[in-house]
Amino acid sequence: xxxxxxxxxxxxxxxxxxxxxxxxxxxxxxxxxxxxxxxxxxxxxxxxxxxxxxxxxxxxxxxxxxxxxxxxxxxxxxxxxxxxxxxxxxxxxxxxxxxxxxxxxxxxxxxxxxxxxxxxxxxxxxxxxxxxxxxxxxxxxxxxxxxxxxxxxxxxxxxxxxxxxxxxxxxxxxxxxxxxxxxxxxxxxxxxxxxxxxxxxxxxxxxxxxxxxxxxxxxxxxxxxxxxxxxxxxxxxxxxxxxxxxxxxxxxxxxxxxxxxxxxxxxxxxxxxxxxxxxxxxxxxxxxxxxxxxxxxxxxxxxxxxxxxxxxxxxxxxxxxxxxxxxxxxxxxxxxxxxxxxxxx
Amino acid sequence: xxxxxxxxxxxxxxxxxxxxxxxxxxxxxxxxxxxxxxxxxxxxxxxxxxxxxxxxxxxxxxxxxxxxxxxxxxxxxxxxxxxxxxxxxxxxxxxxxxxxxxxxxxxxxxxxxxxxxxxxxxxxxxxxxxxxxxxxxxxxxxxxxxxxxxxxxxxxxxxxxxxxxxxxxxxxxxxxxxxxxxxxxxxxxxxxxxxxxxxxxxxxxxxxxxxxxxxxxxxxxxxxxxxxxxxxxxxxxxxxxxxxxxxxxxxxxxxxxxxxxxxxxxxxxxxxxxxxxxxxxxxxxxxxxxxxxxxxxxxxxxxxxxxxxxxxxxxxxxxxxxxxxxxxxxxxxxxxxxxxxxxxxxxxxxxxxxxxxxxxxxxxxxxxxxxxxxxxxxxxxxxxxxxxxxxxxxxxxxxxxxxxxxxxxxxxxxxxxxxxxxxxxxxxxxxxxxxxxxxxxxxxxxxxx
Numbered sequence: 001x002x003x004x005x006x007x008x009x010x011x012x013x014x015x016x017x018x019x020x021x022x023x024x025x026x027x028x029x030x031x032x033x034x035x036x037x038x039x040x041x042x043x044x045x046x047x048x049x050x051x052x053x054x055x056x057x058x059x060x061x062x063x064x065x066x067x068x069x070x071x072x073x074x075x076x077x078x079x080x081x082x083x084x085x086x087x088x089x090x091x092x093x094x095x096x097x098x099x100x101x102x103x104x105x106x107x108x109x110x111x112x113x114x115x116x117x118x119x120x121x122x123x124x125x126x127x128x129x130x131x132x133x134x135x136x137x138x139x140x141x142x143x144x145x146x147x148x149x150x151x152x153x154x155x156x157x158x159x160x161x162x163x164x165x166x167x168x169x170x171x172x173x174x175x176x177x178x179x180x181x182x183x184x185x186x187x188x189x190x191x192x193x194x195x196x197x198x199x200x201x202x203x204x205x206x207x208x209x210x211x212x213x214x215x216x217x218x219x220x221x222x223x224x225x226x227x228x229x230x231x232x233x234x235x236x237x238x239x240x241x242x243x244x245x246x247x248x249x250x251x252x253x254x255x256x257x258x259x260x261x262x263x264x265x266x267x268x269x270x271x272x273x274x275x276x277x278x279x280x281x282x283x284x285x286x287x288x289x290x291x292x293x294x295x296x297x298x299x300x301x302x303x304x305x306x307x308x309x310x311x312x313x314x315x316x317x318x319x320x321x322x323x324x325x326x327x328x329x330x331x332x333x334x335x336x337x338x339x340x341x342x343x344x345x
Numbered sequence: 346x347x348x349x350x351x352x353x354x355x356x357x358x359x360x361x362x363x364x365x366x367x368x369x370x371x372x373x374x375x376x377x378x379x380x381x382x383x384x385x386x387x388x389x390x391x392x393x394x395x396x397x398x399x400x401x402x403x404x405x406x407x408x409x410x411x412x413x414x415x416x417x418x419x420x421x422x423x424x425x426x427x428x429x430x431x432x433x434x435x436x437x438x439x440x441x442x443x444x445x446x447x448x449x450x451x452x453x454x455x456x457x458x459x460x461x462x463x464x465x466x467x468x469x470x471x472x473x474x475x476x477x478x479x480x481x482x483x484x485x486x487x488x489x490x491x492x493x494x495x496x497x498x499x500x501x502x503x504x505x506x507x508x509x510x511x512x513x514x515x516x517x518x519x520x521x522x523x524x525x526x527x528x529x530x531x532x533x534x535x536x537x538x539x540x541x542x543x544x545x546x547x548x549x550x551x552x553x554x555x556x557x558x559x560x561x562x563x564x565x566x567x568x569x570x571x572x573x574x575x576x577x578x579x580x581x582x583x584x585x586x587x588x589x590x591x592x593x594x595x596x597x598x599x600x601x602x603x604x605x606x607x608x609x610x611x612x613x614x615x616x617x618x619x620x621x622x623x624x625x626x627x628x629x630x631x632x633x634x635x636x637x638x639x640x641x642x643x644x645x646x647x648x649x650x651x652x653x654x655x656x657x658x659x660x661x662x663x664x665x666x667x668x669x670x671x672x673x674x675x676x677x678x679x680x681x682x683x684x685x686x687x688x689x690x691x692x693x694x695x696x697x698x699x700x701x702x703x704x705x706x707x708x709x710x711x712x713x714x715x716x717x718x719x720x721x722x723x724x725x726x727x728x729x730x731x732x733x734x735x736x737x738x739x740x741x742x743x744x745x746x747x748x749x750x751x752x753x754x755x756x757x758x759x760x761x762x763x764x765x766x767x768x769x770x771x772x773x774x775x776x777x778x779x780x781x782x783x784x785x786x787x788x789x790x791x792x793x794x
Contacts, residue, residue, distance in 0.1 A: 241550040245551070
């Protein structure tokens with residue numbers, strides 16, 4: 001079937017994209033003002049030590065050789081070792097240490113956007129120009145307009161130790177402070193959530209509560225986006241001719257909404273939803289910093305300011321892979337939802 | 346009652362009858378039991394149908410549908426009345442904005458907020474349907490079969506939308522379902538099942554994300570309870586019936602894999618899926634090119650002959666009307682301004698608007714003449730008419746036209762079925778007499794509002 005042929009072609013086209021992205025990363029890193037040697041050496045090192053370290057790191061080799069080393073090691077998933085931040089630690093181990101917090105944060109913020117934003121938007125679209133629609137739309141715009149960093153600081157101020165609701169927040173459910181990374185110990189053995197719920201669920205809830213304010217902040221913008229686009233999409237579909245045809249066929253309203261409107265309204269939402277999956281990676285640096293969550297965003301920022309080339313390169317490579325995978329996922333969703341995709345007309 | 350005044354059509358109907366009643370039996374197992382034994386052949390459904398031939402299957406009576414906007418109330422349909430009989434095609438013509446489509450939606454019960462049907466009724470007179478709805482909505486059925494004609498009006502309650510007018514041995518033989526007063530639940534049964542509709546644009550009237558078969562099967566499931574492979578087989582049969590080749594493969598394809606003409610055929614198949622009695626076609630050929638248009642008209646004619654369909658055909662194309670309609674209603678600004686059998690209308694158009702429409706068909710005048718048009722455009726009918734809405738554009742307007750609202754009258758004494766809403770008619774009366782006739786009729790009409 002040509003739908004799946006189309007999907008396969010998309011999959012193959014992802015390979016040159018990854019290669020190109022990695023190459024650009026290499027060029028930017030090398031062309032930029034990063035000097036890992038002086039970062040390692042500190043301000044007092046001698047020129048001899050400088051040269052020795054440069055030689056050790058292989059930075060005096062011709063650029064094309066460095067490029068080939070860089071590419072080969074990345075594509076064989078040999079991520080190398082950190083130079084500056086945590087010398088002689090595998091980049092892989094560092095990422096494994098920091099990534100779960102970011103994933104935890106991103107997961108919940110995407111979920112909030114999905115399960116609050118889209119239903120709200122669909123509801124508003126199905127009841128256009130009613131007070132509840134105005135409320136939802138207005139809320140969506142306000143929610144959308146609040147900048148991340150501002151909302152984050154306000155929340156920390158309000159729910160923090162000295163804030164007006166600080167005490168209430170700490171004692172709500174499991175005791176946690178608003179600042180600091182969540183304890184994701186239960187991740188190491190997720191099956192125990194099922195086998196020993198008594199022991200692990202409190203940890204799970206504590207981690208959830210810990211991440212909730214940050215997730216709300218991170219998800220808020222996309223929640224507003226999804227709400228508004230969902231509303232428009234529903235309005236557009238519900239006024240379309242095929243919905244009228246369905247009504248003329250005697251299809252009940254519920255089935256019109258769920259069968260005829262829902263699936264068509266999802267089509268414009270797919271890129272918005274997958275676009276938000278990038279929250280998993282990029283948008284979280286500020287929020288992670290404000291809430292003191294030592295995640296990937298924090299690690300990436302530290303690595304880049306300190307010139308930790310292998311770590312930056314590895315992180316970039318992983319980000320590129322994630323981006324490409326999310327894009328492929330988006331195309332996959334398209335092929336499932338919309339049968340028109342992939343046909344050349 | 347037993348009027349079989351059209352013998353020419355009866356063989357076709359006879360041959361169609363078995364499949365039709367068997368199809369019904371599938372969908373509504375509840376209703377046919379008490380028929381047959383003690384009743385003579387006279388009361389059998391086919392004869393009930395024969396009875397109905399004399400009287401209309403669908404009566405649109407004084408319907409007014411208005412749209413309430415912040416600025417004004419637009420009477421998109423303002424006091425429209427006409428009948429459709431079995432096997433008959435009633436054409437509705439008019440410019441854009443004359444209220445054709447709103448009329449169709451009123452008949453389907455598809456008028457949505459901010460629109461509302463203010464008055465009038467749409468009476469669907471299929472005895473089968475009346476029986477079904479009477480048994481399902483007993484609480485909202487008025488049985489006036491025992492009452493004298495003058496008592497009937499008062500016996501129909503506020504909420505009643507099914508009216509039984511005649512019973513023979515307990516079996517309902519005459520009555521109607523009023524679409525305007527029917528609740529949404531009943532409308533859903535009626536739509537698609539009894540009255541089906543084909544929309545203007547075949548390119549967008551199929552849902553792009555479901556296969557054509559899926560959408561036909563949806564109708565089959567809703568009204569006839571068919572699912573699974575039975576439904577698939579029926580869908581394939583339907584596609585074949587509307588002339589789609591290789592239907593077995595096509596049924597699994599998506600709308601975008603169909604050409605425009607094929608899509609309209611598929612839409613027609615979908616409309617016919619549940620064997621409706623009335624088919625409303627809202628400009629079904631406007632979006633198609635001329636050859637395909639001819640094919641679709643041909644198809645509709647064949648289907649009508651096969652199934653004895655009553656068709657209401659909306660278009661702005663006089664050529665199409667001439668080809669397909671038996672009788673024609675000309676609409677202008679929400680009102681029917683002229684109504685006549687098709688040949689009569691084309692040979693002897695009476696209303697100045699109809700004349701203008703016919704003259705504006707290219708090729709009806711001499712070669713060198715400029716194409717004649719009707720100056721101006723359709724006004725928005727946003728108030729109670731106390732004048733002729735066509736007067737500002739009318740070449741024959743006189744002073745009274747601004748003062749008296751014309752009502753449909755026979756164009757002349759003895760002119761069969763030919764009415765026009767114009768102060769010039771009846772033409773065998775003097776102008777003063779005609780105007781005062783319109784005036785007095787107006788008074789009667791206004792009271793019932």
